[in-house]
Amino acid sequence: MSFLNVVRRRLIFLVLVLLGVTLITFTISHLIPGDPARMIAGDRATPEIVAKIRDDLGLDRPLYEQYARYVTGIVQGDFGTSIRPRRPVLEDLRIFFPATLELALVALLVATSLGVPLGVASAVWKNKLIDQFVRVIAVTGISTPAFWLGLLVILLFYGQLGLLPSGGRIDPSMDVPATITGFLLVDSLLAGRFDAFASAFKHLILPAFTLGFVHLGVVARQVRAALLDELQQDYVRTARANGISSFRIVFTEALPNAMIPSITVLGLALGDLLYGAVLTETVFAWPGMGAYVVNSIQALDFPAVMGFTVVVSLAYVLINLAVDLIYMAVDPRIREVS
Amino acid sequence: MSDAVLQIEGLEIQFPGFAGAVHAVSGVDIEVGAGEIVGIVGESGSAKSVTAMSALRLLPKGAFDMPSGKITLLGKDLATITETEMNEMRGRDVAMIFQEPQTALNPTKKIGKQMIKVIELHTELKGKAAKDHALSLLRDMRINDAEEILDRYPFELSGGMRQRILIGMAFACSPRLLVADEPTTALDVTVQRQVLQLLHHKARQTGASVLFISHDLAVVNQFCDRVYVMYAGRVIESGKTADALGSPAHPYTQALIEALPEHAKKGEALSSIDGTVPNLVKPPTGCAFEARCTKSIEKCIQRPALKPIAADKRQVACWLKEAQNV
Ligand SMILES: Nc1ncnc2c1ncn2[C@@H]1O[C@H](COP(=O)(O)OP(=O)(O)OP(=O)(O)O)[C@@H](O)[C@H]1O
Numbered sequence: 001m002s003f004l005n006v007v008r009r010r011l012i013f014l015v016l017v018l019l020g021v022t023l024i025t026f027t028i029s030h031l032i033p034g035d036p037a038r039m040i041a042g043d044r045a046t047p048e049i050v051a052k053i054r055d056d057l058g059l060d061r062p063l064y065e066q067y068a069r070y071v072t073g074i075v076q077g078d079f080g081t082s083i084r085p086r087r088p089v090l091e092d093l094r095i096f097f098p099a100t101l102e103l104a105l106v107a108l109l110v111a112t113s114l115g116v117p118l119g120v121a122s123a124v125w126k127n128k129l130i131d132q133f134v135r136v137i138a139v140t141g142i143s144t145p146a147f148w149l150g151l152l153v154i155l156l157f158y159g160q161l162g163l164l165p166s167g168g169r170i171d172p173s174m175d176v177p178a179t180i181t182g183f184l185l186v187d188s189l190l191a192g193r194f195d196a197f198a199s200a201f202k203h204l205i206l207p208a209f210t211l212g213f214v215h216l217g218v219v220a221r222q223v224r225a226a227l228l229d230e231l232q233q234d235y236v237r238t239a240r241a242n243g244i245s246s247f248r249i250v251f252t253e254a255l256p257n258a259m260i261p262s263i264t265v266l267g268l269a270l271g272d273l274l275y276g277a278v279l280t281e282t283v284f285a286w287p288g289m290g291a292y293v294v295n296s297i298q299a300l301d302f303p304a305v306m307g308f309t310v311v312v313s314l315a316y317v318l319i320n321l322a323v324d325l326i327y328m329a330v331d332p333r334i335r336e337v338s
Numbered sequence: 339m340s341d342a343v344l345q346i347e348g349l350e351i352q353f354p355g356f357a358g359a360v361h362a363v364s365g366v367d368i369e370v371g372a373g374e375i376v377g378i379v380g381e382s383g384s385a386k387s388v389t390a391m392s393a394l395r396l397l398p399k400g401a402f403d404m405p406s407g408k409i410t411l412l413g414k415d416l417a418t419i420t421e422t423e424m425n426e427m428r429g430r431d432v433a434m435i436f437q438e439p440q441t442a443l444n445p446t447k448k449i450g451k452q453m454i455k456v457i458e459l460h461t462e463l464k465g466k467a468a469k470d471h472a473l474s475l476l477r478d479m480r481i482n483d484a485e486e487i488l489d490r491y492p493f494e495l496s497g498g499m500r501q502r503i504l505i506g507m508a509f510a511c512s513p514r515l516l517v518a519d520e521p522t523t524a525l526d527v528t529v530q531r532q533v534l535q536l537l538h539h540k541a542r543q544t545g546a547s548v549l550f551i552s553h554d555l556a557v558v559n560q561f562c563d564r565v566y567v568m569y570a571g572r573v574i575e576s577g578k579t580a581d582a583l584g585s586p587a588h589p590y591t592q593a594l595i596e597a598l599p600e601h602a603k604k605g606e607a608l609s610s611i612d613g614t615v616p617n618l619v620k621p622p623t624g625c626a627f628e629a630r631c632t633k634s635i636e637k638c639i640q641r642p643a644l645k646p647i648a649a650d651k652r653q654v655a656c657w658l659k660e661a662q663n664v
């Protein structure tokens with residue numbers, strides 16, 4: 001299987017997913033009772049004004065026609081105009097999506113950088129204290145609602161200890177560096193603003209930890225299982241018979257192979273983190289897509305909600321594509337399979 | 339025995355389990371002299387592999403008990419050396435190859451990388467010199483396109499090719515002892531012969547001793563100077579291959595040889611040994627072969643010791659022989 005084939009297959013898949021996702025959200029949003037035209041016009045608008053708005057938005061056209069118009073728009077990079085702030089949805093997404101992605105990526109970093117070592121430790125010291133500890137973390141992570149954990153850490157680190165801010169992306173009194181990538185950490189470095197970087201970093205710690213904690217245990221358990229499996233393999237016995245130390249066997253022979261199946265889990269985790277961020281953002285007043293989509297749903301702002309759905313689905317498919325490509329890059333056996 | 343490369347004395351190994359401990363090895367003495375090729379034969383489960391693994395201290399830590407036994411490898415008592423010292427010996431002074439060449443190499447690393455890693459670990463050769471050494475090892479194994487093979491992944495090669503690579507790797511540091519656990523069982527017959535010849539030649543050429551494990555009597559007969567026949571975790575007969583397999587003294591060895599295809603006369607069914615290997619959780623207190631032996635006598639409910647019956651380390655554990663000798 002060549003890289004190109006994988007890309008082509010995933011892109012076809014992407015088109016299908018997007019068609020499906022838009023169709024479903026579109027249908028649902030139009031089945032929900034409520035009149036967007038009236039919401040835009042406000043309570044005191046005359047029926048004529050409401051009718052005019054409805055006509056402008058094409059809300060009186062047949063559904064299939066509205067859908068076709070919407071999809072054509074997306075292909076041209078036009079996600080429509082949001083009803084609530086009356087702005088192009090794309091512009092909103094451009095602001096909010098990077099904030100969410102930054103949070104999700106840092107959360108993934110937290111989950112990986114703690115989860116992988118914990119997984120290795122619990123495989124090497126199987127059934128010992130550290131292994132039990134990781135098991136408890138995993139169960140706690142899966143069963144603890146993120147918003148609840150969020151409130152808890154805010155109470156502790158902001159309320160009790162006063163060490164970290166309770167919400168937002170950056171100190172409100174601070175000038176926000178010019179938006180280049182939309183990632184505040186990167187943008188402040190690009191602008192040479194270390195004060196802004198430090199502030200953005202501090203603001204990220206609690207939400208990223210809260211969000212990452214859920215996946216930390218999952219990652220650790222996956223790495224543990226995969227590593228134990230590798231350590232059973234015959235090539236490990238060969239390595240031992242060749243006098244390679246246990247330490248080197250774990251880190252240079254077995255772990256790299258164990259990380260191959262773990263890539264899938266990390267990819268899935270990133271997808272989940274994007275969705276998961278929506279809830280966590282609300283707790284931490286993080287100005288990302290979470291807050292945006294919650295407000296939009298309440299306002300029956302369909303173009304905004306659909307824009308969100310499309311972007312997240314797109315991200316999901318692209319993450320899967322990345323996982324496939326990484327797989328091929330690191331596993332020679334997969335490259336060979338035709 | 340000062341010239342012994344490997345000496346196993348009174349080895350007992352048990353694996354704890356839910357139903358009780360598996361008495362895998364129950365008092366085994368094995369000796370491999372310098373330059374000697376020594377075989378171990380026996381049915382599946384007779385503890386050939388466990389015995390061989392213990393010579394490199396390769397049994398999984400914590401999974402077994404060793405109530406008694408002393409293993410001396412190149413003059414070193416394995417019970418007294420550290421894991422670091424053991425690692426220095428493995429791959430350098432003593433090497434081991436296994437039954438499944440398919441899975442014995444790391445699937446995601448190129449052959450060259452895996453060979454060079456071992457060479458660099460145990461010798462002064464680094465980088466280019468290590469690679470050259472790897473190439474010469476492969477060429478010794480009659481691999482012509484050695485340069486290209488170094489750049490291949492294991493899954494791209496045949497079983498025979500992989501086993502030749504593993505043998506080449508085992509000889510990377512000119513070990514004094516090579517333990518080969520059924521190295522050709524997984525290969526087809528023609529490839530098997532080739533690989534055995536290469537192994538034999540390389541061992542003789544470097545003067546390495548070989549502890550060769552197999553359940554194939556014909557192969558052992560052809561390949562080994564001396565042989566130990568194992569049954570249910572014990573050695574029941576040993577001696578020079580020609581003696582032990584040529585004129586076997588133990589009913590089990592005799593039965594094994596009668597079961598060989600070339601012993602079946604035309605039109606006659608292959609004979610096989612009736613019955614099964616005893617349960618090793620509750621091993622019999624008498625002769626382990628008693629349940630299947632056609633010649634058993636009253637005394638066989640006691641355990642016969644392995645006793646010399648002739649010169650050249652010819653030994654057998656059977657009451658019949660003892661009766662004749664006394
Ligand atoms: N790690 C282990 N845990 C528990 N029991 C084991 C373990 N390794 C071996 N045994 C047991 O020890 C006994 C001897 O096994 P061993 O693998 O040495 O036999 P073998 O003679 O090499 O057989 P084969 O011809 O099938 O390779 C068997 O009963 C086996 O079940």
Ligand code: SF4
Pocket residue numbers: 588589590625626627628629631632633634635638642655656657658
């Ligand atoms: S000791 Fe007895 S049972 Fe065992 S092999 Fe000899 S004759 Fe048979």
Ligand SMILES: [Mg+2]
Pocket residue numbers: 386387388519
């Ligand atoms: Mg075996």
